[in-house]
Amino acid sequence: MNTAQYLNALDILAIEYPKWNAPIVTLIAQRTNDPYMVLISTILSLRTKDETTAKSSQRLFALARTPREMVALCPETIEELIYPVGFYRNKAAQILAISRRLIDEFDGVVPNDLDTLMTFNGVGRKTANLVLSLGFGLPSVCVDTHVHRISNRFGFVRTKTPEETEMAIRRKVQMDRWSGINDLLVAFGQTLCKPISPFCSACFVAHLCKRVGVEKSR
Numbered sequence: 626m627n628t629a630q631y632l633n634a635l636d637i638l639a640i641e642y643p644k645w646n647a648p649i650v651t652l653i654a655q656r657t658n659d660p661y662m663v664l665i666s667t668i669l670s671l672r673t674k675d676e677t678t679a680k681s682s683q684r685l686f687a688l689a690r691t692p693r694e695m696v697a698l699c700p701e702t703i704e705e706l707i708y709p710v711g712f713y714r715n716k717a718a719q720i721l722a723i724s725r726r727l728i729d730e731f732d733g734v735v736p737n738d739l740d741t742l743m744t745f746n747g748v749g750r751k752t753a754n755l756v757l758s759l760g761f762g763l764p765s766v767c768v769d770t771h772v773h774r775i776s777n778r779f780g781f782v783r784t785k786t787p788e789e790t791e792m793a794i795r796r797k798v799q800m801d802r803w804s805g806i807n808d809l810l811v812a813f814g815q816t817l818c819k820p821i822s823p824f825c826s827a828c829f830v831a832h833l834c835k836r837v838g839v840e841k842s843r
């Protein structure tokens with residue numbers, strides 16, 4: 626698949642996208658327009674189902690929507706509010722540490738550059754890129770497991786890690802298309818192009834896809 630076909634596939638998926646469930650962090654970004662809440666909900670979403678992240682975020686943000694409100698909570702309260710997200714104890718500690726550092730070093734404001742974001746405890750490339758695109762509206766390629774898997778299945782990239790996929794997409798795709806990729810491919814990956822046995826017979830972009838590595842499909 627070449628770049629024109631990749632963009633064509635994204636355009637086709639964009640038509641179907643409103644029928645699918647948008648990723649929870651996207652919904653939170655649309656509702657709040659707040660980089661801090663995007664950052665915290667992204668951390669909650671790691672290794673956690675969207676339904677669980679949605680409920681946990683709602684409970685947490687009902688009590689704390691800013692770093693200063695967050696540090697007023699004790700770790701046990703945050704743990705209780707976010708349970709049962711994966712690694713909830715670690716995440717509660719990370720959320721508190723991030724909030725304290727934001728207050729101490731950034732006047733409570735989330736920084737808008739990748740390198741600084743990645744110096745925060747628990748913030749990797751995926752989280753930092755998502756905060757830039759959803760929280761700040763900056764061009765950013767956020768590659769999670771869905772974007773990595775589907776871009777390889779398409780035959781658009783041939784990469785071993787999400788980071789390699791990110792670099793390949795940055796090279797091959799024009800910057801003004803970067804930020805929409807994550808939303809579309811996450812929703813598509815949760816609905817049709819599932820990790821095990823994708824629904825190829827019902828796929829809107831099957832005519833473009835090379836189905837690299839797909840051994841079993843429906």
Ligand code: SF4
Nearest residue numbers: 818823825828831834
């Ligand atoms: S044809 Fe199958 S593998 Fe290719 S994008 Fe569609 S669902 Fe995924």
